[in-house]
Amino acid sequence: xxxxxxxxxxxxxxxxxxxxxxxxxxxxxxxxxxxxxxxxxxxxxxxxxxxxxxxxxxxxxxxxxxxxxxxxxxxxxxxxxxxxxxxxxxxxxxxxxxxxxxxxxxxxxxxxxxxx
Amino acid sequence: xxxxxxxxxxxxxxxxxxxxxxxxxxxxxxxxxxxxxxxxxxxxxxxxxxxxxxxxxxxxxxxxxxxxxxxxxxxxxxxxxxxxxxxxxxxxxxxxxxxxxxxxxxxxxxx
Numbered sequence: 338x339x340x341x342x343x344x345x346x347x348x349x350x351x352x353x354x355x356x357x358x359x360x361x362x363x364x365x366x367x368x369x370x371x372x373x374x375x376x377x378x379x380x381x382x383x384x385x386x387x388x389x390x391x392x393x394x395x396x397x398x399x400x401x402x403x404x405x406x407x408x409x410x411x412x413x414x415x416x417x418x419x420x421x422x423x424x425x426x427x428x429x430x431x432x433x434x435x436x437x438x439x440x441x442x443x444x445x446x447x448x449x450x451x452x453x
Numbered sequence: 454x455x456x457x458x459x460x461x462x463x464x465x466x467x468x469x470x471x472x473x474x475x476x477x478x479x480x481x482x483x484x485x486x487x488x489x490x491x492x493x494x495x496x497x498x499x500x501x502x503x504x505x506x507x508x509x510x511x512x513x514x515x516x517x518x519x520x521x522x523x524x525x526x527x528x529x530x531x532x533x534x535x536x537x538x539x540x541x542x543x544x545x546x547x548x549x550x551x552x553x554x555x556x557x558x559x560x561x562x563x564x
Contacts, residue, residue, distance in 0.1 A: 341496075371552070380542060380554040380557050381554045382554075383551055386551055428494075430497075432496070441499070442499070442552060444499075446495055446496050447494065447496045449494070
């Protein structure tokens with residue numbers, strides 16, 4: 338089946354620093370990848386949609402200059418949280434869509450970010 | 454505004470019973486509705502998709518219904534097992550094919 342990995346699984350960083358999270362589709366090419374954020378005991382909130390080779394589309398209320406998304410290849414998307422603050426601490430999850438079958442999304446295992 | 458609500462934050466049931474979870478939505482006209490399972494500290498795992506012209510879909514011990522008039526989907530797990538304990542999320546696509554999730558129901562199956 339389609340497998341999506343994320344790295345790192347956990348990261349702790351100091352306030353003001355930047356951290357990069359990688360999302361890879363391991364056995365398929367993903368034309369579209371999605372980034373979600375999940376706070377404790379809450380559901381997933383879509384942050385942005387990333388298409389290979391083009392700029393990401395951000396949901397309302399998500400700062401594009403703070404959450405930099407790069408989708409450089411059909412198997413890799415990265416999310417960089419710039420100038421992180423404690424309120425950015427959350428569980429970040431990516432997913433990938435297989436080809437043009439728009440309803441099939443496969444999710445990564447998530448990255449737990451803690452900003453101290 | 455668009456909303457997806459799962460009316461029980463938590464549900465406890467006895468092993469062997471049928472668990473029924475509810476998903477209600479407003480201001481969506483989805484062509485599909487999906488159900489996912491999420492375990493603590495993990496990403497969601499796709500379970501079932503039901504189309505707007507399908508009333509019911511089954512997969513092993515899982516059954517999903519979809520009533521576009523009521524704007525509601527029901528998710529059933531029959532002969533529940535402790536291993537079914539997890540958070541279950543319903544999800545809808547918007548017009549741009551982006552997926553939006555409900556609030557989730559945390560199911561606990563008691564042995």
